[in-house]
Amino acid sequence: MKRVGITGQNGFVGKHLYNTLGLFLEEFERVDFQKDFFENETKLDEFVAQCDVVVHLAAMNRHESEQFIYETNVGLANKLVESLKRTNSKAHVLMSSSTQEEKDNLYGKSKKEGREAIVNWAKENGGSATGLIIPNVFGAFGKPYYNSFIATFCHQLTHGEIPTIANDGEVKLIYVQELVNRIIDEIHIGQSKAECVVEPTATKKVSEVLALLNYYKEKYFDRGEIPELNNKFDHNLFNTYRTYIDHKDFFPVKFTQHTDSRGAFVEVIRLGIGGQCSFSISLPGITRGNHYHTHKIERFAVIKGKALIQLRKIGTDEVLDFNLEGREPAYVDMPIWYTHNIKNIGDEDLYTIFWIDEPFNPEDADTYFETV
Template sequence: MKILVTGSKGFIGKNLIVELKNQGYKEIYEYDIDSTLEDLDKYTKDCEFVFHLAGVNRPKEEKEFIEGNFGFTSQLLDSLIKHNNKSSIMLSSSIQADYENPYGLSKKKGEDLLFNYGKTFATDIYVYRFPNVFGKWCRPNYNSAVATFSHNIANNLPITMNDPNVEMNLIYIDDLVNELISALKGFPSKKDNYCYVEPVHKVKLGEIANLLLSFKESRLNKEIPNTRDPFIKKLYANYLSYLPKDKFNYELKMNVDNRGSFTEFLKSDDRGQISINISKPGIVKGNHWHHTKNEKFLVVSGNGVIRFRKIDEAEVIEYVVSGNKLEVVDIPPGYTHNIENLGNTDMVTVMWANEKFDPNRPDTYFVDI
């Protein structure tokens, strides 16, 4: 299928095109502000679907609203008519089309033009009135509070907020792209004349700012965002895309002694804690047990043995472990346990505990094997 995408270098256009290519679509005509009318004539000659994403929302002069959101749409349709091309057309409109402002009026005129065209030429028309869209590659300090807040917080810049209680209606770029590709395949989500993207996340501006600040803080406190919440999962992915190119990495505090080191990696209130333990050759660590706390050990490098003894029994149980054969060893409550490095090199163990370490209630009791 030959697909024409106008506004191809914009936020939505870039995300749409890369996913179209991921799904195997090869003939994609990319039209943007630096393209020519000759390009438009060439593309509209044989395109089989049009994603009309081009538009103006921050012009230097008010007249550019009509020129960009109505005038170019008219040019596009004229070029399709010239080639007798009845290609289906998707239009990127806005919820502002319901408002009596220059931007909204220009969007509404573009919608009406397209609806009339569809009736006249019996062509499938898919008009989407998008609310606020967020996600990777959205331009900060332009028309998206989420993009601006994400960029500024990730780059240690201040944010300004007039009213934290303003409720935002947000859709995520991946959800939008998936819906557009469904429309391409003939299965748009549609109600009456308009198509729509789901889900719409209704979130207060202050809550968005607080979440973004918590994402930044998570690099220090090692807390994992609650990605079981669909919106938080998407917002966190969005936030990471705004990290400075020289700040993808961050250091962890290594607790080092003559036995090796112990380093906390990730924490979560409901999913526990992951730490990295490094043991020097011949070193034994542990010799303690827990009432309720439970753990999982995974040796990823080196060779050793994990020993267990139920605190009221004499039998010692041993599990030989090695980075050459990855296997998880559960650490049940009620068993004192230790881990010994039997090799000649450092032994590295990934340790998960079902709860974060609480120094006031450590649930850890020292008893030798």
């Protein structure tokens, strides 16, 4: 078992990496890191001394002063190097740098100098270092106006704002989970690589991305439809978009009922992709679920009885409660990285339709159990 510590553990990529490592508890032990460790040599040394692997993600991306960004990022790398020396560490250190290295700006310069500092430590002290040169990263829970233009656009389109394009250039992109998987692969390999170029998984113009996000808003946010998703990038971008919706205000979404002398008709889902649709009857008091997915798209539609649907984002304590009743058929969609359940809180059987965007595959179930 390898003990892995992540500087920047609570940042955008750090949180995804931390949570994903938690799916491999028989292989990895996560060493907890707090931001203030960089201001306390004793705590930083205690952290470093415990680690077989250190993934250095802590950095500043944006600030009104480029010089402050440069000094902060170089300073963090140097503090880590000094701690590695004080503790005589032989850890494998993976340093996140950026394709901005090749550009003439202080942010790129700070990342390059930080990477070189880690690599030099490894050469001089018998450690190992992997300098990850990473393209633009997007994904669920990125911070708008900070992590990426995609985070900003998603936030704006789910909060009544209109995005604008400052520079419609081509951008090399990688989805955060794809990056996390690559980092874990490099941990497994365990070899020094001074320049480990992480290839982008998509190259898009900013206007192309915005067009897709506007399409998702029109189809999903405004009309409740699952849009057509033609490839892996589309799927990842749609899942990213969904996480910026204020779930407390958006769900449950009531269906449109068409009634006549025969009874009622309700369209449960309209979609541009396939998947699997299931039906369940839950007895009073029964709870189903208590699991989460990292890439599946799922809808719970209550058509008879009374249900309590609960969501909780992994790594947080806040539980979102949604009460649904068959007399007013409604649905709640399950965001990725949210554990969820559904409970029959009525006195009669609960009828629920479950739709998920891909048929169940026991070799890639993407279902991780955790109580809400």
